[in-house]
Structure formats: structure tokens, C-alpha cells
Amino acid sequence: MATRIPPTLALALAARAMGLNAIIVLEMEEELDIVIEQSSKLSVEPVIGVRAKLLTKIQGHFGSTGGKHGKFGLLAEKIYEVAKKLKALNKLHWLKLLHFHVGSMIPTTDNVFDAASEASDIYCTLVKECGAEMMTTLDCGGGLGVDYDGTRSCTPMSVAYGLEEYASKVVQAVQNRCDYHGVPHPVLCTESGRAMASHHSMIILEALSATPEPKDDDDEATTEQLHGRIRDLSSKLMPFKAETAAQMCMPSHAVHVKKHGIEMYKMGKKLSKRVITDAHTTYNYHMNLSVFSLMPDYWGIEQLFPMIPVSRLNEKPTHQATLVDITCDSDGKVKNFIREADTLSLHPLDPKLGSYYVAVLLSGAYQEVLSSKHNLFGGPSLVRVVGTDHGGTFSVETTLLGPTTEELIGTMRYDVKHDISSVIEEWARDKKVWEMVENHVENGLHTMPYLLDYRPPPTV
């Protein structure tokens, strides 16, 4: 677990007291002080790991997780300082794990190899040079990709490898580096979530009606005219070509090139739409759907999912469709599909043949816990403030705390009492640590997941 939250930390320590192998992974240097303080307060010896901020960076939407500007983890030098500090306190044996996560949907096995090699070098330095000989584990984070568009390539919706290749690249990299440094091979573990969860569920949508999309009146340009406009645009970039290296580096030049690119892109989209509408009518299929609730990634980060009709599979689908949802929100529309398609092939609706369904596939990862339950952080506390009649003053009428962790877990359809608290209680009683654990479990479940009374470290 990764944490900078004292109550979560206390829970992790309570879990250790119960005999569970909870490992506290530090994401920031100052978290070490909190671990030291809390573990002495609870008289529990922690096992800790450190999250490395690797320089290896991946391309694509999730690339900003890695690299030296990444949001998470410690650069190698800082990790060695943590080891030094632990050594000075005679606690270096607490350090057992090195963790890294370079982002979701790692595009190629070269990235996998580079990241695992870099992390292994840090692991070996910790063991050999910092004296952290009790290190056992390299946690390779997540990132194993899912081939959403079926191309097994480096498109944004696919990755150019499968599970076997991914695993063997990690093993090869770690083995190479550890053998080179003469360090025993660590236990490898993975946190890959998307690849584990995507295939476990699909969303089945019912079509309610289908209506032909009216042709655009605002642009009567023919396909040939659009081709001409694109040719025109591309020749217009020439006069702005910077003549000197200094001009090339001017922000105005870069902004101009960007604007031009966007215009070209828009024109290209228009052209592809025109070619499609010339060829056939597009139908808007109204689906029993809220895009925001059921496919938030589609709306939020332009994630595409493979979709297919699951009715009348013995008939060729003849209509080109976009899907519109039943909410009043104009963004509630699915109009981009895998393999850069603007439409999805569906059958014409026919009530005599019964209901008509479309499946959104590979939707088992990340869709349920987005928006107002993101990472199980719920909505805010509410304060109702009303104006009074006396000189423009205000008074607080009611305050209502936001959902607790227990309530949020409940929304994932767990029976928290039955599935979680009573299991913990039984286990802790068995290990004779319930008195010590009880408060922390109560606190963990019955408060909001946001931080309370947190004192930020000084900005350096």
C-alpha cells in the first residue's frame, strides 16, 4: 500500500499486528518520519518499500506518470538517502521492497525492459552499496496493456505485445542487471490492474430507437472541394517557415504551427465524414445509456472500447450508427469507435424481431469507480449557508459530512459489516490484538477517505 495518511498508516500497522504482510510503500521522503512515529506509537515494526520515480518514460496518454517530472515516487538519489536515514536509525532491515509504476498501457516491451532494468539497478545499489541486504522484492507496478482495437500494435488503443512477452521482458531485465551486479534475484510482483480486470465484464445496451442523421447544411462542399481546401492549407504553411534557428524557437512560430496542424486535422475529419455520408446515411441509435455513468473513460479521456451488436448475429449489419444516450447532456453521445471509425455497423431495428442489444466490450477496468467515486474518494461535505435579514450577514444552517469509506465501499455492492469488518474482527481476536486494532478499523471505515487534520510538510 502507498500512503501519506497517518490513519491509513495506522491501519497498515494494525494489519501487521494481525500477522498480515502489509508493506508500507513510501511515495515521499517525509513519509518516513510518519512511519517511524506511528510505528513507535503502536509498538509495531513496519515493513517498508519505496516507490522509485524512474527516468524511463512511456509515450501515450499515461506517460506523464513516469519520468523525472512524474507526480509520484522518489528519484534514485532520494531513495538512497532514505536508506541512509534508516541505517543511521538502525532500521535498515525494515526496507524490503522497491516499487515502480511507469503508467498504464505501456506501449512496447522495450519500455517494459528499460523500466525494469532501471529499477533493478536501483534495487542492486540499495543492496550492494547502501547495505539493504534484507531487500526481497521488486514490485513492477501496473501497466500491462490491453489490446482494445485488436491490432496488437502501438496505436493509442492497443499494445504491441501479450502477457508472455511482457513477463519475459521483466524477468530478462531483472536477471541481467542482478547478475551483472552480483545481487540475488528478487521476488517479482506486479500490480497490473487493467489487464486483469478489463475482460471480466461487458456493458449490454438496449437500443430504443434509430433515426437518420440529417445531412449537414452548413457545409455543402463536395469531397473534391474539401481535398482542394486541404491542399491549399498545406501549401500555406510555407510562408511561415522560420528562416533562422532563432525564429524556429520563437513561441509564436510554434503556436502558429500548432494552429495550422489543428486546422488541417479538422479539415481531415470533415473530409472523412463527408466521404462516409456520401456513401451512406448515418443513423443515431438512442440507447438506454448514460455515457457519463457507464463509460466515463470514453467521455473523460477518449478511451475507445470495442463494440458489437449482440442480436441477430446471423444477419449482416447494414446501418452505420452513432449511439446517443438518454440523458439531456449533449456530450452523451458515442461517435468514435475503434480503428478510427466514426460509425458502428448495426442492424435496422425491427420490433417484430424483439429487442436489439449492443455490447461494449473490455469494460471491466476503471469504469465503475470514476467520476464522483474516483478511487473511492467520494463527494464533498456540504455546508448550507443562508443570508439573514440583518445587514447582509450569513449563517450556517446545516453541515452534512460527505460519504464515509464504509458507504463508498458499500456502493461497490460489498456488505461491509459481513464481508470486511467482521472478518477483520474475527481474525484480530484470534491473534489477540483486537483491542489495539479496533479503533483504527472503526476510524478507517467510519470517516471520509479525504484527509483530516493533515499537517503538510514545509515547501522546499
Ligand SMILES: Cc1ncc(COP(=O)(O)O)c(C=O)c1O
Ligand atoms: C501504483 C499503481 N499500480 C498499479 C496501477 C494499475 O495500472 P494498470 O491498470 O495500468 O495495470 C496503477 C494505476 O493507476 C497505479 O497507480
